[in-house]
Amino acid sequence: MKTRTAVLYAAGEPIRVEEIELDPPKEHEVLVRMVAAGICHSDHHVATGEMPAYLPMALGHEGAGIIEAVGPRVTNCKAGDHVVLSFIPGCGKCRYCLSGHSNLCNKGSATTLGPQLDGTFRMHSGTTNIGQFCLLSSFSEFTVVPDISVVVVDKEYPLNRAVLASCAVPTGVGAVIHRAKVTPGSTVMVIGCGGVGVNIIQGVKLAGARMIIAVDIHDFKLEMAQTLGATHIINAREKDPVRAAKELTDGMGVDYAFEAISTPETIGQAAAATGKNGIIVIVGLTDAKVTSMPIPPMLFVLLQKTVMGTIYGDSQPQKDIPELLALYKDGKLKLDELVTRTYTLDQVNEAYNDTLQGRTIRGVIEFN
Incomplete structure (x- = not known):
């Protein structure tokens, strides 16, 4: 399928928003229709070269959306579920996950490498493979991510606010x-x-x-x-x-x-x-x-x-993200006030300029 995505081709260049090819989800992967993506400084570290990473890279790691389809052997979510993305996957099996530190999951080493966990790519521009930052690429209308990178949340939460529980709030x-x-x-x-x-x-x-x-x-x-x-x-x-x-x-x-x-x-x-x-x-x-x-x-x-x-605040996303949203529901944690401005995907460079100039607490890209 085709999707519009924000891609960085070289450090120091502007981020390009363009239509690319997105493969369907493979085993233990899901297709997500993005609803909102947060503007976080970590992506800018990749854009400037301050954080070494595979290029070209489809950026965005703070996101929330709706499951459109699931690949084989996915059991933790289904089409129609509302999800918040975790920028570090949690396998639930390694030493760190089992000791309560899934933010340090061994699978997290793949976050800047480009391909998905099986070593192959889901995003392409012609014959060029495009990496996915943190295995997510939330600056995209649609994206394919590992099933261990999604946290199902209650549909009562507006996703353009719940998105902040993907990175900024738990961190x-x-x-x-x-x-x-x-x-x-x-x-x-x-x-x-x-x-x-x-x-x-x-x-x-x-x-x-x-x-x-x-x-x-x-x-x-x-x-x-x-x-x-x-x-x-x-x-x-x-x-x-x-x-x-x-x-x-x-x-x-x-x-x-x-x-x-x-x-x-x-x-x-x-x-x-x-x-x-x-x-x-x-x-x-x-x-x-x-x-x-x-x-x-x-x-x-x-x-x-x-x-x-x-x-990631030494958090366990599967446990902590729902708990943080419950605090928001109870009025003990503020999310609405944190969103200074919303942007379209085409305004991603403007959004980062506003962040660098200190004009926002958190900018959020909203998708139609």
């Missing part, structure tokens, strides 16, 4: 609840208040922190952070975040610092903002060429600090 909330395990009454700083950062703030609020310091350089993002639970906001262009953290905690520093921008400078700020026994959590993706951080190792010994990374 942010999970970093707090599952990875850092923030304790009630603690003090927290969040550096970067974009699509992931604001969900870290929502997670910290759910965890019962008494002080939530939001840091960004865009006032409208800081205002949204405050709406979502931040108790203090710091514009880093006007005030040093480290100094602010010390002042607000009587010189002690915060208990936890989450870094959602991932430059060496901001990671260093997160480390410096924490006090004794502090926990620094790196959530965003750095350029693959970055190999050092400005953090004196002595601090980890003398002040007993901990630095940790997290992918």
Whole structure:
């Protein structure tokens, strides 16, 4: 079948929206009609070459849609089901899946390689095979994905909001609840208040922190952070975040610092903002060429600090995505407020420009 898809042919070039050929689903695969896809910075890392990946690549990894057809031996979903896509598949059999860390599933190593899990391609332009980012390619009217990459959700949830539970929400909330395990009454700083950062703030609020310091350089993002639970906001262009953290905690520093921008400078700020026994959590993706951080190792010994990374919020998508949507239904987690602007598929480059310019919390592509 034919489908219109956003394809990157070379790093540094604009993303092209074009009609390509899509093969039917094979064994343990499903055909999804996309309803919505989120604009996440991770795809931009591929577009710039900061994240090495197969090219050409059909982009998009945050998505929600409706199952159109299923391939042989698919038992976890059926045609007509509403699904949220998981950008890391979960086999349910490897050591990591069985130990409660399906975000680290061994199948996840295929997310930037291009072909599907069986080593063959489903998307083609003439004789050229087109890879699928994270095995998904959600920037496409239709896509074929592994059955272990779909999470069936209740049809009561609007898919143009449920789409945020595909990446941004579990990445942010999970970093707090599952990875850092923030304790009630603690003090927290969040550096970067974009699509992931604001969900870290929502997670910290759910965890019962008494002080939530939001840091960004865009006032409208800081205002949204405050709406979502931040108790203090710091514009880093006007005030040093480290100094602010010390002042607000009587010189002690915060208990936890989450870094959602991932430059060496901001990671260093997160480390410096924490006090004794502090926990620094790196959530965003750095350029693959970055190999050092400005953090004196002595601090980890003398002040007993901990630095940790997290992918997908250490979440179990099959369990956590429905639970996050239930929190949304109960009014305990905000999704509607996070969508700053919607776009058509043809506006994908404009959507990324808006993201890079700091104009959006989360942009969402909506399909007809």
